[in-house]
Amino acid sequence: MSHLMNTYARLPIAFSHGNGSWVTDSEGKRYLDALSGIAVNTLGHNHPRLVAALAAQAGRLLHASNLYRIPEQERLADRLCELSGMKEAFFCNSGCEANEAAIKLARFLGHEQGIDSPAIVVMERAFHGRTMATLSATGNRKAQAGFEPLVSGFVRVPYNDLEAIRAIARHNKKVVAVMLEIIQGEGGINLADHAFQRGLRALCDDRGWLLICDEVQCGMGRTGTWFAFQHAGIVPDIVTLAKGLGGGVPIGACLTTGKAAGLFQPGNHGSTFGGNPLAATAALTTIEVIEQDGLLAHAVSIGGQIRQGLARALAGQRGVVDIRGQGLMIGIELDRPCGELVTRALAAGLLINVTADKVVRLLPPLTFSNEEAQELVTRLAALIGEFLTVP
Ligand SMILES: *Cc1c(COP(=O)(O)O)cnc(C)c1O
Numbered sequence: 522m523s524h525l526m527n528t529y530a531r532l533p534i535a536f537s538h539g540n541g542s543w544v545t546d547s548e549g550k551r552y553l554d555a556l557s558g559i560a561v562n563t564l565g566h567n568h569p570r571l572v573a574a575l576a577a578q579a580g581r582l583l584h585a586s587n588l589y590r591i592p593e594q595e596r597l598a599d600r601l602c603e604l605s606g607m608k609e610a611f612f613c614n615s616g617c618e619a620n621e622a623a624i625k626l627a628r629f630l631g632h633e634q635g636i637d638s639p640a641i642v643v644m645e646r647a648f649h650g651r652t653m654a655t656l657s658a659t660g661n662r663k664a665q666a667g668f669e670p671l672v673s674g675f676v677r678v679p680y681n682d683l684e685a686i687r688a689i690a691r692h693n694k695k696v697v698a699v700m701l702e703i704i705q706g707e708g709g710i711n712l713a714d715h716a717f718q719r720g721l722r723a724l725c726d727d728r729g730w731l732l733i734c735d736e737v738q739c740g741m742g743r744t745g746t747w748f749a750f751q752h753a754g755i756v757p758d759i760v761t762l763a764k765g766l767g768g769g770v771p772i773g774a775c776l777t778t779g780k781a782a783g784l785f786q787p788g789n790h791g792s793t794f795g796g797n798p799l800a801a802t803a804a805l806t807t808i809e810v811i812e813q814d815g816l817l818a819h820a821v822s823i824g825g826q827i828r829q830g831l832a833r834a835l836a837g838q839r840g841v842v843d844i845r846g847q848g849l850m851i852g853i854e855l856d857r858p859c860g861e862l863v864t865r866a867l868a869a870g871l872l873i874n875v876t877a878d879k880v881v882r883l884l885p886p887l888t889f890s891n892e893e894a895q896e897l898v899t900r901l902a903a904l905i906g907e908f909l910t911v912p
Contacts, residue, residue, distance in 0.1 A: 534546045534547070539567050540565075540567050541888060542555075542886055544566055551870060553896060553897060554885065556882075556883070556885070557765075558769070559738075560738050560743060562768065562769050562886055563741060563743075563769075564768045564810055565886035565889075566769075566886075568768065570806060570809075570810055571768050574806040579799060583797065583799050584798065593802050594798075597774075597805050600808055601762070601804075602776065604747045605760055607777060608779075609776065610775070610776050611775045611777075612772060612773070612774050612801070613772075614763075614794050615650075616650055616737035617650025617652045619737060619763050620649045620650050620655045620775075623700065623759045623761050624658065626731070626759060626775070626777065627698035627731050628697070629785070630780060630781065634697070636694075636695055638673070639674060639695055640676050641676070641698045641733075642698070643658045643678075644678060644679070644702070644705070646660045646711065647705060648708060649735055653671070656672075660677060660708070661708075676693065690724065697731060698732070698733050699730055699731075701721075702736070703736065703739055703753075704847060706737075706738035706876070707876050707877070709852060709877030709879070709880040722757075731758040734748070734761070736748050736749055736750070736761060736762055737761055737764050738850070740760070740762050740765070740766075741762060741764070742811045742848075743765060744847040744848035745824065745847065745849075746848075758778060758779045758781040759776065759777050760776040766804050767800055767803035767807060768807035768810075770799065770800050772803060774804075811887060817887075819887060823890075824848040824849045824850075824851065826891065826898075827883065827894050828846060830894065832844050834902035835906065838909060840857065841856075841909070846883075849887060853883075853901075854880045855909065856879070857879060862905065863875055
């Protein structure tokens with residue numbers, strides 16, 4: 522009997538070590554990793570520069586406490602603001618915490634403006650985390666069931682529907698912010714239209730609302746730009762990050778600019794571990810490697826190779842509804858539930874994921890090679906073809 526709480530439908534394998542885009546399980550079987558621990562292992566496994574930087578930092582200082590200055594955290598804030606166009610950073614340990622900080626900031630600003638029960642517009646099929654506030658912001662009834670009462674103050678609209686948000690603007694005077702993923706990850710790799718993003722930015726400016734981009738999954742280079750909002754050329758007021766930020770070490774961040782910057786004073790928010798020397802070093806090194814190795818351009822080219830390769834290999838295959846994504850955030854939508862593909866892929870030595878029931882999700886490391894992309898396309902197209910023809 523396991524003493525672990527039964528919170529995950531775990532697959533019955535355990536990995537012992539990894540190298541680049543490959544991981545090996547305890548039986549010695551090797552897998553091509555097209556998931557990166559859900560967009561976390563940005564640099565693949567066991568990256569020599571990340572390992573060396575972490576070992577060196579562990580030998581100097583692991584943790585210091587935010588009671589003191591942490592130079593690594595200050596440098597990381599500088600880098601993230603430089604890359605994103607934001608002004609300030611708050612560090613935490615996960616995506617939900619980054620979003621909690623964003624939600625608290627939006628409410629805090631509302632109260633400053635005399636709105637005593639501020640509301641945030643959120644999207645259908647959104648995923649923002651599992652804490653009470655972020656679960657309430659999440660657009661998935663199944664995830665919320667059994668945890669009521671939910672946190673109030675969220676208004677839900679369909680994704681990519683600017684008119685629905687304009688309608689809310691006309692009669693809801695409590696709205697202080699709009700929060701969205703530029704590409705919905707858990708919701709099935711759904712992309713926000715550029716026109717929707719620009720219209721939303723203009724509406725937020727017009728109304729004095731904050732635009733909050735949850736880039737926990739789509740940020741940190743995954744889509745071929747540092748942040749997914751940069752494709753449409755918009756600038757949010759708040760950006761939240763986690764997953765890939767530390768290349769495998771837990772760290773989250775909430776970045777702010779404009780009206781969202783300079784709001785919190787000591788005592789308003791905090792975290793014991795957030796941005797500690799080890800985690801900040803992990804993120805600094807991850808950023809440095811992405812930059813020095815040209816991994817943004819690489820993500821664009823490898824992502825294109827995978828999407829085009831799959832489109833070619835699956836052309837004419839009935840049951841494939843759509844192949845979409847940006848950079849190395851890719852979804853293949855089928856016409857039927859396909860969770861079973863995960864175990865079939867595992868047997869074939871391939872790590873993938875299925876989300877929103879019918880969408881095969883690929884989130885390979887940004888270091889994925891041309892050969893690995895080709896191998897992924899060949900193996901996955903065969904698996905999908907087989908699944909759709911041999912039930
Ligand atoms: C994973 C995810 C989160 C939650 O992150 P945790 O680190 O699991 O709390 C929030 N938002 C998005 C978009 C995510 O993909």
